[in-house]
Amino acid sequence: MDGDQIKVIEQLRKAEIEQSDRWINYWHDYSNISTWQFWVVLAMFLLPLVLLILFIDRRKMFQLGFYGYSVHVFFAIIDSFGVLRGLWTYPYKMLPSLPASVALDSSFVPVAYILLYQYTINKEKNYYIWMLLLCVAFAFFVKPLMVGFGLFRFGGNENFLMLFWGYVAVGLIAKWISDVFGVLLKTKKWSFYHKYFK
Numbered sequence: 592m593d594g595d596q597i598k599v600i601e602q603l604r605k606a607e608i609e610q611s612d613r614w615i616n617y618w619h620d621y622s623n624i625s626t627w628q629f630w631v632v633l634a635m636f637l638l639p640l641v642l643l644i645l646f647i648d649r650r651k652m653f654q655l656g657f658y659g660y661s662v663h664v665f666f667a668i669i670d671s672f673g674v675l676r677g678l679w680t681y682p683y684k685m686l687p688s689l690p691a692s693v694a695l696d697s698s699f700v701p702v703a704y705i706l707l708y709q710y711t712i713n714k715e716k717n718y719y720i721w722m723l724l725l726c727v728a729f730a731f732f733v734k735p736l737m738v739g740f741g742l743f744r745f746g747g748n749e750n751f752l753m754l755f756w757g758y759v760a761v762g763l764i765a766k767w768i769s770d771v772f773g774v775l776l777k778t779k780k781w782s783f784y785h786k787y788f789k
Contacts, residue, residue: 617687618687622682628682628683629685632742635694635695636694636697636698639698639701640698642702642706643702643706647706648709654712654773655705655708655709657772658708658766659701659704659705659708659765660701662701662761662765665764666695666701666757667696667697671692673749673757674692677747678747679749681695681744682743682744683741703725703729704762708766722766725758729754730755730758
């Protein structure tokens with residue numbers, strides 16, 4: 592690294608520390624444990640996980656877990672992009688050091704997708720139709736409700752249709768990745784490991 596690059600990186604690092612300090616101060620003033628919003632966000636994180644433990648089909652836990660992890664990863668990427676670009680923000684956090692959207696990214700949304708995926712597998716329902724219905728519910732019911740309660744805020748001219756397409760993208764990518772890994776699990780075709788190392 593040359594001197595100019597190091598200088599820019601150091602400026603970015605200091606700006607991130609300052610921004611982190613501002614979020615900590617904001618959390619103490621507006622999003623701390625004494626606010627009802629804190630408890631709603633905490634419930635959005637904990638309750639879905641409890642439901643998942645109680646209602647997941649344990650015979651298919653790895654398949655469902657892999658699918659849910661894919662949902663988590665891609666939803667977190669889209670959500671983080673939206674927050675970083677100022678398209679939307681979450682005014683309340685569980686903890687100031689965690690991403691604001693951790694309750695949705697790590698629990699609420701993945702668990703809803705997992706339970707829907709489980710339902711479509713176990714009842715032999717069309718995944719794509721049910722996934723679209725879930726996306727409609729998230730984009731046009733849950734997020735407007737969150738806006739109404741001040742738990743979610745757009746940064747400009749964004750709209751709920753844009754969120755709908757994000758939810759659809761997450762549902763499609765997670766399903767297709769899970770399907771690919773499901774096929775690979777059942778075959779040794781295209782496996783260099785089984786050809787050369789076993």
